[in-house]
Amino acid sequence: MNKQSAMNAYIKEIGGWVAGQLEACTRCGLCASACHFYQVTDDPEYAPVWKVSLLGQAYQQRFTFLGRLRQALGLGRPITDEALEKWSKLVFEGCTVCNKCAMVCPMGIQLGPLIHDVRAGLTAAGLVPADLHAATVKQDAIGSPLGVTDDAWQERIDWIAEEWEVDIPKDKKGVDTLVVFSSIEIMKFPENLVAVAKIMAKASESWTVSSKGREVVNFAFFEGDRELTKKFLNRVFGAARELGVKRIMISECGHAYDAFRWTAGNIMEVPKGIEVTHVVRVVYDFWKAGRIRLKKGAYDDGTITFHDSCKIQRRGGHIKEPRELLAWLAPRAFKEMSPAREQSLCCGGGGGVISIKEADALRLAVFGMKVEQMNKIGAQAVCMVCSNCRLQFTEGVAHYKSGIQVRGLTDMVFKAME
Amino acid sequence: MDWTSILHFFRGPFFTFSLLFFAAGMTYRLIRVLLLGWSRDKVPSRGSKAVGVAKSYLKGVIILPFIPWVKRTFRGNAMTYIGGGLFHLALLAVVVFSTPHMMVWKSLLGFGWPTLPFPVTDWLAAVGIVALVILLINRMTHPVLKLITKAPIWINWVIVFLPFVTGYAMTHHLGLRYESLYSLHMMAVDVLLIWIPLGRISHFLFYFFSRTIHGAQAGKRAVNP
């Protein structure tokens, strides 16, 4: 039964976009050495091309003449339940869908989205790792994958507003910007909310948070469950429609930005005239327009570096904004890692990997490469614009007992405001 | 059966058949993929897709190992990069810019072009053969390649290797008589033409799919390639 559901999902996923790229693969194997999971483990099964091969097999068997012929003659290699289980571990625990492999592929194949499709089939077959699925179920039922209930959320927002003496408008109609945070930020990085509130106030931007669309994270998107993804997206879009905002600002969250900005429009009806943007862009625009003023050289001691996130930089294109900000805030201290920008090395925690307990050892092993990268340039601090990365960095830095300070860029900007 | 008749067969009717099979096969593959359904991208772009695509092709042609950020992958895959790069260079020089092959194109297309001096194409052909051997050894030893290489990929190698060696042997009169080698060369070429639509050598066509998609994705998201 599993097999059939997975196969059905693949047959539905495969269109010209997928097939054109599957056909282009020459089996050169270069993608393997782009993958941090392969680099750390040296296990060839982590090669992106191998992860995608499940989708490739479905395509060969069901969409090509020879494949169908072989299938009709009973010669095809069937996709077994064991294979599905194995691939579930490979693509959920051993892949952050960071798409770095697409950067080295000589044919330019978008391996990340293809692996996302592999995940979709496994999800249809009910083979999502338990921890990840539990979080999804929680998000579906409670509204937050961390289990933050509505009351808890209200309380937390009030507490943050009180503690830091900031104004966080809730469910305010007719404002320009709806800001959506992730539970990670609300529970673990409250300074992000504070930073946003302060910056918004300084820039005299009318904004609000919404109790209905309070969660930016989308665990169904990690799973590749399209219907549930839409449902979660709709909570925020619905709130935005209700509040009559002009734009939705995604907080420091990578995959949410991908889901809202790049995916939603193609899988569902999105409200017209509502722009989706990321906090780093908004802050940058405020600064460029003179709505906020930043102290030049505010962080100019030691060495600070910037971590490019897969969904915001590599697949979001917000590469120059954080750099210009850092060039202002830390003109001498800012130093690039290598490789950086769209070629950057993934943190290892994205794509839902961080929520899977079984993947912890692998995830932290992968982070070793990041530590090495930072140590090479002698970084004392690292900043980023993705809370998921930041969580991984915080845990990873502690695990490797490295003294590197992990910061969010929005928070840094707020603290450097004049 | 004498070699002259064999040669006539593989230069004549069978070559014609192979060309037609190639044309039909490639059209089949192309149409099958094109008609599989393409959903329109309804998401507003942040950058220009066209610029992204143009940059994607420029990047695809620049020899990657010389760009610092891929050095990490270059170091682990020197054989793939060097072997693959040299093979494609040799392929271009030999198939397009050697005199005998240009004359083939001329007879098919009706026009010719200047060719490279014989010693150049000759050495490049030798380089191509060596590159193929390097790639084979790489494929047999690299753990990832061992895992992902199935029978059709090994067949690819043999089918690409044969025209190269028979062609080289023929120009240097190695081993057999000229017309025997010529027959074998044409036989290998015909088999290659028939095999291309059946295997992954067709990547020269789908390259344009994946590179365009890559460029459009990068352009749309305003990522500098």
Place this chain on the structure above:
Amino acid sequence: MSEKTVYESLRESGLSRRDFMKFCGLLSGWMGLEFLPGVKALAATPEQVAEALMAKPRVPLIWLELQDCAGCTEAISRSQSPSLVNLVLNSISVDYQETLMAAAGFQAEASMRATMEKFKGRYVLVVEGSLSTAADGVYCAIAGRSGPDILREAAASAAAVIATGNCAAFGGLPKAAPNPTGALGVGDFIKDKPIVNIPGCPAIPEVTTGTIAHFLVMGTLPKTDRLKRPLTFYGHTIHDHCLRRPFYDAGKFAESFGGHGAREGECLYKLGCKGPTTYNACSSLKWEKGLSFPVQSGHPCLGCSEPNFWDGGGFYQAQSAPIDRPTAAAFGLAAGVGAALGAAMAGANGLAKRKAGKTEPAEPKKAAE
């Protein structure tokens, strides 16, 4: 009257003994006796040739012309040493040769018949021109008899058959597509006789004469290759001994006829030379007393000593070019077939996709697409 030996016949026609010995030397050269190890073992020097010619009775020749242009005969009558060749062909042996014989009509036919009866099983049959087999051979009939008839009868009591010229050897020009006369080489028709082919268009006269002389002297046909061509003359390609070969090896190709490159001796590959696959003695023996041969004089080899050379691709098209190429219409058709199949497959795939979208009762939330 006892039969005359070859020597006696020659002396009667006014040849001095000294000339006879020179002639023997030349003949042994043509026959390639010096070069063939097997024959050398027989110690066939010019002296042996002379001895053989002095002792052996003359062997008559019947020279049939079928679908030919008499080009091979022409070539022979103008060959390097016409007197000697004519001596061999006219004075010694030839009892029937339509182009050269004085006799005509019934007289000529009678002469042939007489020879066939008198020398039954001992004469040599030389054939020039291809055999027309279509429509019972009506396309080439002599004295009211069809070619196949004549050839079958003449070959039946011959000791050996020598097919001279590409037409007789492999069908030549008459056999070129679409071959309306059903032309065949002699070897395709006569299967039960020893045959040697002397292809060429025309055959090099010295090669024909040399081969006849070989039979006269040794009593056997020379050693041949798979296409029954004497190895002495057809053991190497034009390319092997070509004087333009160094330019081929260096990749220097003449671009036009009579142009600078062609005059400088550059290789004629691009102008269509078939030298690399053509086995003949042109580049070593040459023509007109060793004066020149086509490639030397700036014309590419046409490959006239090879089977089906007429259909072997354009004469002025480089040898690498394919012999035939599909027409644009054929390409269009192939692409159309491919496109139709592709569309059919895409249709089937579309159906499968739609079906996959529907049949998922287990997870109704995934049903919508």
